[in-house]
Amino acid sequence: MQASIVHAGVLREAGDNAAHAPMTLDALFSTHAGFVWRTLRHFGVAPVDLEDQTQEVFLVAHRRLAQWDGQQARPWLYGIARRCAAAYRRRGHRVHEHAFETLPESAGDHDASGPAELAFMKRVLQTLDEDKRAVFLLYEIEEMSMREVAEVVRCPLQTAYTRLQAARRDIARALAEDT
């Protein structure tokens, strides 16, 4: 069984363009955990919480797997991640009232905020409004097609193009100012 899971993951590695075979949650996790992780980070989940929130996204996906049409895994997971991140931000007061020493087990093993470049890029991206940032990240970082991006963010294709161009302009300006 493991071999089939791995095979399914490889099929989908470059995106969702491969033939639509039913994906198990194992395959979704192995293929798209990184995508979910980055999406949550860009939606404001703190580095120390990324592991738990990524896990939550896949727990929700597991519960809703029967309702998923099996098409376009990343848009589906993106929607779940966005809702989980929103719920996470709403209950943030509870999460952050605890001292670091009381974090769940092995908290020290959590991925930290990453290298300085990652933190810098995050600051640059924060200068964009959320709509433009989402389009930029999905196209430039996740390397989705523009049609897929438009579907994920639920806007007309033309609007997605406009947002991408605006985001690129703003990013280029921010990078030029910094250097």
Add this chain to the structure above:
Amino acid sequence: MSFDNLTDPPRFADGESEATRALLRVTRDDAPSALVMERMAKRLAAAGALSSPGAAVHRPRSEARVLGTKLGAVLAVAGSLLVGWHASELVSSGDGGRAVALEAAEVVTPATTTASIAIATPTGAPAALEHAEPVAVATVPIGDLPSASSAAPRPRPIRIAAEDTRAGANVEAPSELELLQRARVALRSDPRRALELATEQARAYPSGEFVQEREVIAVEALARLGRPDEARERARAVVAQFPRTPYVDRLELAVGRPL
């Protein structure tokens, strides 16, 4: 103007400096480490979401090679574990020999960890327990358990000779994950048994890896047993000890109110 026939524009990095390309590359490569992937996979498997902790074997992009090496041993262990668990489930589904292999072994934990936990230790044979008249199953408040974040090494079940096995033969006690998976299976039809298994796991692995998963099962079992106050109290304890727990929704669903 129609955009329907437009091809995707060149990627931003294509026309930018090496520094910009590097920044985008770093952002693109941001992903959970092999260790985190392995841990998430194990926890998702423990929660019943993944069929195997080895699901993390495939990683996108360049990390696949590194993780593949690191997870080789994990896969081997997970495979044998799942085969063993499946076999035990087959055994326990029969009439005569219920869970013979796994529950024949007595789990022994260090006195320092068990002394503070008041648990009704099963005294009869497991098969007898399952057919006995319903009794109140003792539960262990999560607050009474050693913190899972403790730096102390996780106690391992001690392998001892079972009385009903051949002389000199050792029987491996059920692993934490095995107990958890059996509790999860039991929860579907026998919440009392699920609670017993959760209690057994708490006793055998007080600082185990799957404390949250165990507590979720215990809360759900208590709720199904018509013990809402205990379920609520235990659920609150989970959230208090693990404020970042990904199981809040499931706990709230079980107790029927926000936590």
